[in-house]
Amino acid sequence: MGLLEIPGKVHDENRQGEAFLPADLFNGSFRKRFYIESYGCAMNFADSEVVASILGQEGFGATRNYEEADLVLINTCSIREKAEDTVRKRLKEFRRNKEQNPSMLIGVLGCMAERLKARLLEEEKLVDLVIGPDAYRSLPGLVKEAETGQKGVNVLLSREETYADIAPVRLDSGGITSFVSIMRGCNNMCSFCVVPFTRGRERSRDAHSVLSEIRDLYQRGYREVTLLGQNVDSYYWVDEQGDQAVTFADLLGKAALVSPDLRIRFSTSHPKDITDEVLHTMARHENICKCIHLPVQSGSTRVLQLMNRTYTREWYMAKLNRIREIMPDCSITSDMIAGFCTETEEDHRETLSMMEFAKYDFSYMYFYSERPGTLAAKRYEDDIPEATKKRRLQEIVDLQGRLSKESNQKDLGKTFRVLIEGDSKKSAHDWVGRNSQNKAIVFPKAGHGYTRGQYASVKVTGCTKATLLGQVVEESRI
Numbered sequence: 001m002g003l004l005e006i007p008g009k010v011h012d013e014n015r016q017g018e019a020f021l022p023a024d025l026f027n028g029s030f031r032k033r034f035y036i037e038s039y040g041c042a043m044n045f046a047d048s049e050v051v052a053s054i055l056g057q058e059g060f061g062a063t064r065n066y067e068e069a070d071l072v073l074i075n076t077c078s079i080r081e082k083a084e085d086t087v088r089k090r091l092k093e094f095r096r097n098k099e100q101n102p103s104m105l106i107g108v109l110g111c112m113a114e115r116l117k118a119r120l121l122e123e124e125k126l127v128d129l130v131i132g133p134d135a136y137r138s139l140p141g142l143v144k145e146a147e148t149g150q151k152g153v154n155v156l157l158s159r160e161e162t163y164a165d166i167a168p169v170r171l172d173s174g175g176i177t178s179f180v181s182i183m184r185g186c187n188n189m190c191s192f193c194v195v196p197f198t199r200g201r202e203r204s205r206d207a208h209s210v211l212s213e214i215r216d217l218y219q220r221g222y223r224e225v226t227l228l229g230q231n232v233d234s235y236y237w238v239d240e241q242g243d244q245a246v247t248f249a250d251l252l253g254k255a256a257l258v259s260p261d262l263r264i265r266f267s268t269s270h271p272k273d274i275t276d277e278v279l280h281t282m283a284r285h286e287n288i289c290k291c292i293h294l295p296v297q298s299g300s301t302r303v304l305q306l307m308n309r310t311y312t313r314e315w316y317m318a319k320l321n322r323i324r325e326i327m328p329d330c331s332i333t334s335d336m337i338a339g340f341c342t343e344t345e346e347d348h349r350e351t352l353s354m355m356e357f358a359k360y361d362f363s364y365m366y367f368y369s370e371r372p373g374t375l376a377a378k379r380y381e382d383d384i385p386e387a388t389k390k391r392r393l394q395e396i397v398d399l400q401g402r403l404s405k406e407s408n409q410k411d412l413g414k415t416f417r418v419l420i421e422g423d424s425k426k427s428a429h430d431w432v433g434r435n436s437q438n439k440a441i442v443f444p445k446a447g448h449g450y451t452r453g454q455y456a457s458v459k460v461t462g463c464t465k466a467t468l469l470g471q472v473v474e475e476s477r478i
Contacts, residue, residue: 034060035069038171039087040077042267043199044110046179046228048075049168051109051136056169058140067097071105071143073129076112078194081369084112091126105129105146109136111198114155115373121151133184133199134158157185157200164209167216176421176453177224178217182210182251186230188270190297191308191375192337192368195230202230204237207246207254214258223419223453224263227255232266233273249277256285261455263419265289265438271296271319272310279326290327291361291438294319295335299354300347303340306380313350320358331361331407331437336396338367339389341380348392355399361407361437363400367393401465408439408463415459415473416441420452431456441468448472 034055038048051073052062063069072094077083091106098104107129108120114132121130128146131139132155142152162184170178186195187202214225229235235248246254255264264287271294282288298304301312311319323330336351355363367389370382416435424430424442431450432442435458443458450456450472462469 031059032061032070033063033068034071034073035063035066036073036075036171037090038075039083040075040111042179042226042228043181043230044075044077045171046168046181047110047133047136048073049171049179050163050166051075051139052169052171053166054136054139066094067101069104071107073107073109075109078111078115078198078371080366081371084116087112088126091120095126103147105143107131107139107142107146107152109133111194114157114198115194117153117155121153128152130155132156134161136163137161159201159203162203162205164206167213174422174452175221176419177226178222179228180210180213180217180225181205181228182232183229183235187234188231188310189308189375191306191379192297192340192371194371194374197373199230202234204235207237207251210251211254211258214255214262218259218262221453223261223455224265225255227252227264227266229266229268231268231270231273233269233275233278247277249275249281252278252288253281253285256281256288260287263287263289263436265291267293269294271316274319276322276326279323282330283327289436289438290330291333291436292323292330293333293335294323296351296354296358297335297337298340298343298347299351300343303343303347306341306376307337308375313354317354317357329437331439332358333362333364333438334358334360335364336366338365338393338396339384340368341376341382341384343368343384343392348395352395352399355396355403359407360400360403361439362404363396365393365396365400405463405465408465408468411439411460411468412463413460415457416470418443418456418458418470420450420454420456422452433458435468439468440466441470443470443472 036048036051038045060071066072074087074090076087094106098106105128108127109131110133113130117130120127129142129152131142134157135154138154142154146152183202183204185200185202189196217225233248235251237246238244252264252266269292282290296316297307297309299313304311320332323332370377418433418435418441420431420433422432424432429445430442431445432440434440441458456472457474458470459473460468460470
């Protein structure tokens with residue numbers, strides 16, 4: 001199936017670039033057109049793929065231009081205040097266009113929809129539709145309601161909904177890599193996080209449907225899938241008869257057996273739930289990528305307790321040691337929050353020393369933003385001055401920059417199997433792909449004749465803080 005670009009944008013730390021839709025969803029004869037943008041985490045991106053499928057089944061086609069759309073949707077994030085501000089600004093742009101095209105409907109999906117429904121609908125009058133993460137099946141009916149002048153709203157959370165029977169429309173950048181959601185919701189009540197309140201309780205998707213989707217992607221030419229969940233390590237599915245239980249380690253191993261030429265990644269792991277069984281499964285299968293995102297959030301045991309992370313500094317360090325004992329070549333990435341409630345300079349220094357100990361290859365770094373409705377907002381005062389938060393964050397960013405560069409320098413002279421994902425951003429004469437450790441490697445196209453979706457053996461000859469540079473060393477195409 002061919003792929004064509006649409007303007008639906010992807011605003012995600014883990015995945016950048018233009019969004020794509022299958023050509024038949026764009027080129028067909030459709031009664032109405034939709035436009036979608038995604039902000040925030042990979043789960044939001046995957047949810048947009050489910051929404052695109054539901055709309056396609058109802059006769060909606062895609063458009064590159066939101067100004068000609070009958071339905072404009074933003075899939076939103078509530079993790080940080082900045083994300084909400086960005087979405088609100090974008091909604092105002094859409095609203096101005098609606099003044100010229102009154103029949104156009106504007107809708108908000110996802111986490112922000114659930115949290116700010118009254119404000120978006122009544123106070124600011126920015127949207128016509130508000131649909132929560134568990135209510136996407138009701139979207140066609142809500143659109144029909146909104147077409148009559150009614151406000152379409154469904155933000156009810158579910159204990160069962162996993163969208164397991166819906167084949168997502170792939171909104172990716174080229175048909176090589178894709179996301180597969182394996183679970184929804186979260187049972188961890190980290191005090192800074194809104195996810196349990198906006199996405200509901202944890203539930204795992206039918207293992208058979210997950211594996212079927214992975215096999216279908218491989219047969220269609222995809223060569224890498226990322227298993228997605230708020231906390232994939234707590235995946236646990238039991239069949240209707242109750243006689244077959246599948247853990248995350250089981251699912252990971254079964255996914256790896258689809259084909260040795262299909263890479264398997266996963267995100268995200270909570271440190272308390274990643275088991276030795278998962279680590280040994282990763283080590284046993286070459287095509288399970290050797291990269292673990294293991295958010296630490298803080299290096300201080302005192303702050304971790306306030307965050308309700310359920311582990312100590314020492315416990316987390318022991319987990320890092322265990323990962324490297326079983327998989328010495330595994331890269332580890334992390335999340336960190338600067339300036340959480342009551343954080344002292346000593347707490348901050350413990351975060352910096354944790355980073356030095358862990359030698360993170362990469363991290364997502366933020367300063368604390370209080371989110372209404374969270375346990376932290378109810379229990380603690382947001383008492384760290386913003387200037388202090390920003391200064392501490394900059395120290396974390398600077399340290400991570402050094403650690404990332406040192407990590408890349410250690411790869412000089414090594415040869416990696418690289419999955420080619422497309423042209424380098426800086427030059428159409430170079431390919432860019434990633435190795436098992438999820439590091440981007442740029443190398444020349446000239447003289448080799450590779451295409452996207454093939455693997456190449458690439459020797460690292462140079463590096464920057466963010467990227468490895470290399471040369472092909474053998475012609476082993478797959």
